Amino acid sequence: MGIVRKTKSVTTVLQIFEENQEAKSVVNLIELVKDKMNKTTVYRILDRLEQDGIIHSFNGKDGLKWYAKCKGCSAEHHTDKHPHFQCTECDKVECLSVDIKIPTIKNHKVESTDILLTGRCEVCSV
Amino acid sequence: MGIVRKTKSVTTVLQIFEENQEAKSVVNLIELVKDKMNKTTVYRILDRLEQDGIIHSFNGKDGLKWYAKCKGCSAEHHTDKHPHFQCTECDKVECLSVDIKIPTIKNHKVESTDILLTGRCEVCSV
DNA sequence: TTGTAATTGCAACTTAATTGCATTAAATTT
DNA sequence: AAATTTAATGCAATTAAGTTGCAATTACAA
Numbered sequence A, B: 001m002g003i004v005r006k007t008k009s010v011t012t013v014l015q016i017f018e019e020n021q022e023a024k025s026v027v028n029l030i031e032l033v034k035d036k037m038n039k040t041t042v043y044r045i046l047d048r049l050e051q052d053g054i055i056h057s058f059n060g061k062d063g064l065k066w067y068a069k070c071k072g073c074s075a076e077h078h079t080d081k082h083p084h085f086q087c088t089e090c091d092k093v094e095c096l097s098v099d100i101k102i103p104t105i106k107n108h109k110v111e112s113t114d115i116l117l118t119g120r121c122e123v124c125s126v
Numbered sequence C: 001t002t003g004t005a006a007t008t009g010c011a012a013c014t015t016a017a018t019t020g021c022a023t024t025a026a027a028t029t030t
Numbered sequence D: 001a002a003a004t005t006t007a008a009t010g011c012a013a014t015t016a017a018g019t020t021g022c023a024a025t026t027a028c029a030a
Helices: A009-020 A025-033 A041-049 B010-020 B026-032 B040-050
Strands: A055-059 A065-069 A083-087 A091-093 A109-120 B055-059 B063-071 B084-087 B093-095 B109-120
Touching: A009 A041, A009 A065, A009 B055, A025 A065, A041 A065, A041 B063, A055 B109, A065 A091, A065 A109, A065 B026, A091 B063, A109 B084, B010 B040, B010 B063, B040 B055, B040 B063, B055 B109, B063 B093
Parallel strands: A083 A109, B084 B109
Antiparallel strands: A055 A065, A083 A091, A109 B109, B055 B063, B084 B093
8 A cells, every 4th residue: 555644745646646647757756845845754755656557667768767647557457558659859758548558578578668758749740 | 888907807797698698686796796897887887788788777676776797789779678577486597588568658768678577487486 | 632654854975967168189281 | 291170079067857864744543
């Protein structure tokens, strides 16, 4: 179990993810709530929210950790095979709802799949 | 252009990639050559080799940077859409030669694709 | 209201990666 | 073969993401 007590900090972080579906980097999140809580707290809350399947994490193009709200995950069944798209121009990340087929790999037991597409987003591809 | 002079350090790093097809993390590479060159040199050589299309880089499951030898890349045409597989047990990374179809994303100009599969490798899945 | 254990703040720490600058050494020219 | 040029390197310091230990705080159940 991740979150046990619904503290002010937890509520604050959750609100950010509920405002829109956009993924956020930890760095970005820390900046957003820097007047309300410590960065360690942010890391720990994100950990717990992910354990509960409320949000999911992935690495952005620069290796930084990003989080976004899950649409159909629980603590037990944490399926997030959807790909992410990061803009090379504005760095923004979107969750994509396309389905990508991964073939089985001989002699390998694939447990998770991380797909990051990079390029120009709608706004930046003008 | 990346590499201009073929120094001892460059040769040393290249040899490592030629020994086998296995991908190596920068941390691992620095450790391997720590008696022969400075870590800054390792970072810079890897940068240059990648610019020349001799090796390619990607992020491993922990966000660390990994490098592996390219099979059909040049400085101009750096196509590396092959996925990578990292073992959750031994951390080893392999380049996979399977082809994964990425659908076009509406209003997005996809420039590159990074796919990282994680799970148990052949050795660790016993 | 009180007890207790989860949560937080803070400072220190770890580690990957970068930077500036003086020095060294490939490789070209003389 | 020596001189010249400048790419490449070493080193120390720095930046930044992420972690840890511990004391103080606070949610919440009894």
